[in-house]
Amino acid sequence: MRMSVYLSAIIAFVALAAGSIILPDWAMFLFAMALAKGLVCLGIIGMMRGGVVSFGQGLYYCIGAYTATLIANHLGVSDIFLLTLLSAAVCLVVGLVFGPLLSNYRGIFFAMLSLALSMVLYGSLSKMSFIGGTDGLNIGAPTFLGWAPEGRPLQTALYLYVVAIVVISGTLMRIYFDSERGLITLATRDNELRVEYLGASVRNLMTYNYVFGALLGGIGGTIAVLALGHVDPEFAFWTTSGEFVFVAILAGYLSVPAVFVAAIILELVRSFSNLYFPNTWQLALGIFLLVVIVALPNGLGSLVSKRKENKT
Amino acid sequence: MMTNKLKATAGAALLGLGLAGPAAAQDDTFKVGVITFLSGQAAESFGVPAWNGGKLLIEMMNEGGKLPAPYDTKGFGGMNIEFVVVDEAGGATKQVQEFRNLVQREEVDAVVGYVSSGDCLAVPPVADELKAFTILYDCGTPRVFEDNSFEYVFRTAAHATMDNVSLARYLKSRDFDVPSYAGLNQDYAFGQDSWADFTGAMEQIYPDAEVKTALFPKFGAGQYGTEISALLRERPALVHSSNWGGDLQGFLIQGTARGLHERSQIVLAAGDHVIPQLGNKMPDGIFLGARGVNGLAAHARGGELKELTDTMWDAYEAEYGVFPVQAPFRMWQALFGLKTAVEKAMADNGGTKPTDEELAAAMKGLTWDAPSGRIEMALADGHQAIQPNAIGTTKWNEAEGKMELVDVEYFSARCVNPPVGIKATEWLAQGFPGAECE
Numbered sequence: 001m002r003m004s005v006y007l008s009a010i011i012a013f014v015a016l017a018a019g020s021i022i023l024p025d026w027a028m029f030l031f032a033m034a035l036a037k038g039l040v041c042l043g044i045i046g047m048m049r050g051g052v053v054s055f056g057q058g059l060y061y062c063i064g065a066y067t068a069t070l071i072a073n074h075l076g077v078s079d080i081f082l083l084t085l086l087s088a089a090v091c092l093v094v095g096l097v098f099g100p101l102l103s104n105y106r107g108i109f110f111a112m113l114s115l116a117l118s119m120v121l122y123g124s125l126s127k128m129s130f131i132g133g134t135d136g137l138n139i140g141a142p143t144f145l146g147w148a149p150e151g152r153p154l155q156t157a158l159y160l161y162v163v164a165i166v167v168i169s170g171t172l173m174r175i176y177f178d179s180e181r182g183l184i185t186l187a188t189r190d191n192e193l194r195v196e197y198l199g200a201s202v203r204n205l206m207t208y209n210y211v212f213g214a215l216l217g218g219i220g221g222t223i224a225v226l227a228l229g230h231v232d233p234e235f236a237f238w239t240t241s242g243e244f245v246f247v248a249i250l251a252g253y254l255s256v257p258a259v260f261v262a263a264i265i266l267e268l269v270r271s272f273s274n275l276y277f278p279n280t281w282q283l284a285l286g287i288f289l290l291v292v293i294v295a296l297p298n299g300l301g302s303l304v305s306k307r308k309e310n311k312t
Numbered sequence: 313m314m315t316n317k318l319k320a321t322a323g324a325a326l327l328g329l330g331l332a333g334p335a336a337a338q339d340d341t342f343k344v345g346v347i348t349f350l351s352g353q354a355a356e357s358f359g360v361p362a363w364n365g366g367k368l369l370i371e372m373m374n375e376g377g378k379l380p381a382p383y384d385t386k387g388f389g390g391m392n393i394e395f396v397v398v399d400e401a402g403g404a405t406k407q408v409q410e411f412r413n414l415v416q417r418e419e420v421d422a423v424v425g426y427v428s429s430g431d432c433l434a435v436p437p438v439a440d441e442l443k444a445f446t447i448l449y450d451c452g453t454p455r456v457f458e459d460n461s462f463e464y465v466f467r468t469a470a471h472a473t474m475d476n477v478s479l480a481r482y483l484k485s486r487d488f489d490v491p492s493y494a495g496l497n498q499d500y501a502f503g504q505d506s507w508a509d510f511t512g513a514m515e516q517i518y519p520d521a522e523v524k525t526a527l528f529p530k531f532g533a534g535q536y537g538t539e540i541s542a543l544l545r546e547r548p549a550l551v552h553s554s555n556w557g558g559d560l561q562g563f564l565i566q567g568t569a570r571g572l573h574e575r576s577q578i579v580l581a582a583g584d585h586v587i588p589q590l591g592n593k594m595p596d597g598i599f600l601g602a603r604g605v606n607g608l609a610a611h612a613r614g615g616e617l618k619e620l621t622d623t624m625w626d627a628y629e630a631e632y633g634v635f636p637v638q639a640p641f642r643m644w645q646a647l648f649g650l651k652t653a654v655e656k657a658m659a660d661n662g663g664t665k666p667t668d669e670e671l672a673a674a675m676k677g678l679t680w681d682a683p684s685g686r687i688e689m690a691l692a693d694g695h696q697a698i699q700p701n702a703i704g705t706t707k708w709n710e711a712e713g714k715m716e717l718v719d720v721e722y723f724s725a726r727c728v729n730p731p732v733g734i735k736a737t738e739w740l741a742q743g744f745p746g747a748e749c750e
Contacts, residue, residue, distance in 0.1 A: 026416035030409060126500060134500040134531075135430045135453055136404065138437060138460070151441070224405070230434030234403040270406075271413055278397050279350050 002175070009171040012257065016163040020156045030267050032159045032227050035166045037244065038263035039220035042173055043213030044248040045259055049177065050209055051189040052106055056114030057244045059121055060091045060217025062236035065225035067091075067218070069139040070131070080142035080161060080226060087222040088215055095214025103206035106192075118236045125233035136232025139225055162223050169216060170256045176212070177256075185209060250292055252299020262300050339665050342391040342654065344370075345398065345414035347425025348450075348643075352401040353532055357557035357585050358427045358450060358639040359400060365640025366424075368631055369624070369647050370395060378627075380619045388654040391665060396420060400427060404434035411435050415444040422447065422671065424646050427639075429453035429501055436465040445668040445675075449646035450639065452502055452603070454736040457692035464672050468646040468687060470699045472502070473509050473736040474728035475581040475603050477744070479552070480513035481728065482599060482703035482721055488577065490514070492522040493550035496539055498559055499528040506554030506581050512740035524548040534562045540570055547575060554581040561586050568595045584608060585637035587706070587715045594715055598706045605685045606641035608717040609702035613685075621683040645682035645699070652680040688725060691732055698729040724750055 019031060040061050047054055064087040071077050071086055098117060105113055126134045141154055149157050176182050184200050192202050225231045234240060243266075251262035273284035296302060346366060349359025370393045372378040376386030387393050396418050398410050407426070414420050423439070423446045426432045432451035439446040439462065446465045448456065452472030456465075483490060495510065497503035507526060514521055524546040527539045540563075543551055551572065555563050560583060567573060573595045583600035584607045602609055610621050624644060628636040657666035657674035666674065677694030680687055685700040704717035727749035730739035739745065 024416065026412050029412050033405075033409060129501070129504055132433075132455075132501070133504060135433055135455070138433060140437075141441075154441075228405055228408045228434065229437045230404050230408065230430075232404050232430050232434075234405070234430070237403075240403075267409075271409065274398055274406075274410060275396070275413065275418070278399050281399060282351060282401075 005171060005174050005178075008257075009167050012170070013163065013167040016167070017160060019163075020159050023159075025152065025155060028155050028159050029227065030271060031264060032155070032162050033224060034263040034267040035162045035260055036220045036223040036227065037247065037267075038260040039166060039169060039223070040217045041244050041247040041251065041259050041263060042169065042256065043216035043220075044244055045251065045253050045256070046173060046177075046185075046209045046212050046216075047206075048248055048253045049182070049189060050185040050206055051192075052110040052206065053245060053248070054114040054210075054213060054241075055111040055238065055245060056116070056118035056241050057213060057217050058236040058238070058241035059114070059118035060095065060214045061221035061224070061240065061244070062118070062121055062125070062231075062233070063091055063094060064088070064218030064221030065231040065235050066125070066131075066137075068222040068225055069137050069231050072139050073137065078140060078143045078148075079146075080144055080158075083142065083226070084165075084219055084222050087218045091214045091218025092211065095211040099207040099210040099214070100203075102210055103203045115238055115241065118241055119238060122233045122236040122238075125236065132232070134233055136230055136234075138230050141229070142226045158223075158227055162227075165219060165223065166260060169219070170260070173212070173216075174256050181205060181208065246289060250289075250299055252296075252301035254298065255301030255304050258299060258301035258304065340391055341394050342388045342422070342665065343394045343396070343418070343420045344650070345396050345418060345420035345423040345425070347398045347400050347407065347410065347414075347423065347431075349401055349427055350397070350399040353557050353559075354427050355401070361585070361637060362427070362450065362639035362643040363397060364632055365624075365628060365636055366643040366647060367395075368627055369644055372627065373647075373651065379623060383620070383648060383651065385655070388651050389658040389663070391654075398425075400425065400431060404428075404430045407431045408434050408438055411438055411444075411446075412442070415439075415442050421445070421665070421668075422650060424449055424643075424650065426451050429455075432456050432467075436460065436462045439465050443668050445671040447646050447650060447675075450642050453505065457696045458735050461693065462695065464668060466649075466672075466675050466689065466695050466697075468649045468689075468697050469642045470604065470697055470701070470725070470729055471736065472505060472581075472603070473730065473740070474698075474701050474723075474725075475554070475601050476506055476509035476552075477513045477728045477740070478601055478701040478703050478723050479510065479579050479581060479599065480517045481723060481749075483550075483579070484517050485721060486719070488550075490518045490521045490549050492524050492546075492548045493552060494524040494526065494543055494546055494548035494576075495552040496527045496529065496536070496543065496563060497552075497554050498531045498533075498556075500531045503528065503531070503554055507552070508737070509740065510552050510554075510581070512737065516740065516743045521549075529559075532559065534558060536563050536566050539563075540567050540572055543567075543572060544570065544575060549576060551576045551578050552581070553578070553583075556582050556585065561590060564590065564595070565593060568593070573598065582638065584717075585639065588634045588637065591715065592708050592713075594706055594708070596705075596707050599703055600706065600717075601701060601703045602638040602641075603701075604638065604641060604645075605700050605702045605722060606638035607636060608715070609704055609720050609722075610641060610683050610685075611635070612704075612717055612720055613702070613722065617681055617683060617685065620681065624683050641682070641684045645684050645687050645697075648682045649675070649678065649680050649687060649697075653678055686725070690725070691729070698725040700725045701728050724748065 067087040067090045068083045251258040273281040349355040427450040429451045448467040454471040580600040584602035653675040657670040704720035707718045731746035
């Protein structure tokens with residue numbers, strides 16, 4: 001079991017890394033952004049497995065992005081590894097503060113509370129004109145252990161960096177999902193009371209899932225801001241969080257790679273609908289989302305697991 | 313294993329779609345990528361009228377001979393102008409992606425766009441990274457070139473500081489007594505900056521005026537009952553607002569219904585664009601600007617540019633059944649500037665289609681005429697334009713059933729814009745050093 005996970009991880013890495021050679025510039029950037037956002041969605045998937053959905057994952061996406069930007073601008077740190085670590089650490093702390101609080105809530109209450117937290121951040125950042133207010137801030141291009149590439153090499157390095165992080169976190173999350181704690185999470189989805197009677201702490205579980213979501217959100221936000229070069233409070237706005245939830249629903253909670261495929265598909269559909277239907281791109285996007293939800297109620301991942309069942 | 317197979321198939325399919333791409337633009341066409349709001353709050357006020365104006369002007373240029381000299385040549389230096397238009401709605405993240413797509417996938421020769429200040433801050437670093445010639449045509453924040461410098465990015469409209477400096481100067485030149493004033497601005501960067509600029513200018517020109525209250529209702533609030541009550545209670549001599557679009561219409565309709573305009577003088581930094589929608593519901597006697605000599609102020613100006621202005625004005629009115637407000641004027645000055653730069657670069661390089669480097673070199677420090685007046689790329693090492701501004705007073709013409717702007721005062725570009733080498737906020741704080749007013 002473990003072996004096949006590692007093998008999949010290696011194959012996924014090779015397949016994605018090959019993109020750095022074959023993808024044109026614009027597509028490489030689009031894939032890098034989609035994968036960074038996919039990381040945030042992976043965190044939502046972790047919570048979805050336990051039956052709760054966070055509508056405020058933009059909170060960590062935004063904290064990660066602002067932490068990296070402020071550190072880069074004020075302390076002169078540009079190393080991508082260090083920035084990712086520092087942002088992840090900040091998100092870990094924030095996640096540890098809110099995790100135990102939110103782990104008591106389920107369903108709409110969890111969704112609304114997480115949404116409220118991210119909107120508080122949005123509102124506060126919008127008021128802080130000394131860090132750009134609603135216009136946001138710029139961040140320079142990252143360096144890689146002292147190496148400062150430009151142009152295509154920079155995009156390639158960023159892309160490979162996000163691919164590596166995606167594969168590592170995807171693998172770790174798969175191992176976690178298959179672990180005892182991960183499987184109990186799945187059981188919680190079916191019957192929370194029974195899990196409690198069996199002796200497991202659901203609250204504890206939910207906290208774990210929430211903190212992992214916070215970490216992934218922070219890392220995703222850091223990579224996104226380094227690729228974009230700009231952050232604004234919109235990162236914490238509810239529409240951003242809603243997009244993450246949409247990707248999570250599109251992917252379903254069954255498969256990890258499906259999350260990243262879903263994120264890439266969404267970015268591609270949006271990009272092309274924007275170009276071909278400049279006046280009605282929202283409508284095109286909406287129709288696409290509706291069709292997917294109607295056709296695949298359990299998400300893209302259900303395609304894969306259905307086939308797996310057929311095989312056995 | 314199947315997951316990887318699925319991914320590979322999906323990836324290959326999508327890749328095929330993308331790699332097919334468009335054919336690169338040819339030498340006899342010049343492809344412009346246009347980004348402006350086609351949906352959302354800023355679409356009706358700025359994005360759509362701007363692009364209506366832009367589309368019209370491109371058609372006129374492509375036909376050739378429709379415009380007065382020096383714009384009577386066909387297209388850009390004989391090249392046919394093509395365009396791709398992209399919606400600006402969706403935030404800065406999306407705009408950076410779309411910008412890359414325009415440059416790398418659509419292979420446009422120049423990008424003209426951006427109303428939102430956030431987008432104007434996010435896009436220039438990418439433009440420089442891709443070495444893609446880019447014109448910011450509308451956005452207001454002075455931060456774009458004050459905090460950074462860019463090689464390939466130009467803003468063909470003055471930044472927002474002049475809007476509020478002109479308002480304060482207008483009050484002074486009309487000997488308007490201002491013992492106290494108050495503000496109602498949208499709670500986001502543009503509203504906050506406008507209020508800061510206005511109070512900064514007022515402190516210099518009316519040092520004794522007292523600030524009664526500064527209200528910042530939510531962006532897109534639409535309902536101003538509480539705020540209007542507060543303004544009526546405080547009785548300031550003057551109420552300043554940089555609201556735009558639905559927020560401005562809401563404020564004016566709700567405020568005039570309660571007699572706010574009779575108790576306080578209302579001054580609007582960017583108010584002209586709601587006149588077509590409000591018609592005679594726009595009260596008389598409001599002092600307003602249009603972020604440049606745009607719209608009614610340009611039409612009333614006359615002078616050397618009358619022929620150019622009237623040509624565009626009449627064409628726009630004939631095509632869309634409404635007169636052009638500020639946004640199309642800013643789009644026009646960007647496109648006239650682009651035409652001038654392309655033709656200048658072609659004169660220098662022997663008549664071939666200019667590269668991004670040649671375009672940037674030609675645009676730097678350029679001066680050209682537009683319906684909104686003479687545009688000079690005077691600031692930020694030739695990358696930031698200054699332009700004249702005008703403030704006027706609204707007056708409903710009952711006989712003709714249309715709104716007019718009376719007592720219009722025109723300010724030269726160097727009177728209301730900071731000179732080279734000083735940030736806008738410092739220029740205000742130091743009492744406008746180097747301002748050249750007639």
